[in-house]
Amino acid sequence: MQVRVLVRLKPGVLDPQGRAVHHALEGLGFTGVEDVRVGRLIELDLADGTDEATIRQMCEKLLANTVIENFQIESIG
Amino acid sequence: MAFRAAVITFPGSNCDRDMASALEAVSGVPAIRVWHADAELPERLDLIALPGGFSYGDYLRSGAMAATSPIMRAVVAASHRGVPVLGVCNGFQVLTEARLLPGALLRNAGQRFVCRTVPLTVENAASPFTAGYTAGETIRIPVAHHDGNYFADAETLDRLEGEGRVAFRYADSCNGSARDIAGVLSENGRVLGMMPHPERAIEPASVPALGGADGRRLFEGLLASFASA
Secondary structure, three states: OEEEEEEEEOOOOOOHHHHHHHHHHHHOOOOOOOOOOOOEEEEEEOOOOOOHHHHHHHHHHHHOOOOOEEEEEEEOO | OOOOEEEEEOOOEOOHHHHHHHHHHHHOOOOEEEEOOOOOOOOOOOEEEEOOEOHHHHOOOOOOOHHHOHHHHHHHHHHHOOOOEEEEOHHHHHHHHOOOOOOEEEOOOOOOOEEEEEEEEEOOOOOOOOOOOOOOOEEEEEEEEOOOEEEOOHHHHHHHHHOOOEEEEEOOOOOOOHHHEEEEEOOOOOEEEEOOOHHHOOOOOOOHHHOOOOOHHHHHHHHHHHHHO
C-alpha cells in the first residue's frame, strides 16, 4: 500500500522559504500572488494492512515536528 | 577526580573537535569522543556535549535524523538521570528534536546564513552552564547558522521566561528568534541548548580574530559548578 504524507508549517509559523519563492514569482512578473507556503511531500511504500495509528506514529516521531508542523495522511493505493 | 566529558560525533558534525579542544583547554582532561552509532555512553560522565555541524546533511529537518540515532537514546536516558547536556548550534537543534528542550529552530527569518560574532545578554547566571557569568552582562560569542530562528508557542515562551529558563538572549536582532532567545535551559537547569558557539571563543581577548574569550567562561563556570557539586 502507498501512502502520501503532506507536512506543512502550522499557520502562523513564519515560512522564510515560502516568502523567498513569493518574491521570486513576483520577480518573474507574476501578479496576484498573495502568499506562498512551502511544505514537504513524503511517499511511503508500506506493507499491506499497516494501520493508520502506526502511520500517525511515524509522522509524530519523525516525519513531522509537531511543534511547528502539521501533517496530513492520504492513501494513494 | 578528573572532569569526564563526552563529545558526540554524528555524520556531518563539524565542531566536535573544537568542542573537545575547548573542554580540554579548560579542564586539562581530554574529552571522550563518542560515535553516533554507539549504543552506550561511557560511565560517570560530568557532561555530554552535542556539537555544531550539519548532522545527516540536515535531511528532513536540522537535527531530526541525529535525534533518532542510537547514541541519542543513551543521551536522553543519561539526561533523565541528571547528567548535564550541552547542545551548541546543531546540538541545540538535536536537543529540541529529541524533546529534551522545548521549541524548534526554524530557518533564519532573513533567509540568510548568519556568521558573525554577536552580543548576547546573559539572562540567567544561576545554572551550572552560566555560573561563570553575571546576570544582565553582555558577552560576545560567534554564531554560524542557517536554522537558528527559535520558535515556541506563546504559552511555552511565557513559561520559559517565568521559570528563568532563557539563558541567553541576542542583544541585537540576529535571526528572527522569538523574544530574541539564543539559549534555553531545561526545567531542571541541567540541559542547555544555544545557537552561539562558546567553544569558538576560548582564546585570550588579545586574539580577537579567534572569537574572544567569553565562551571560555561558560566552560569554566561548568567546571566550577562540577567541583562544588
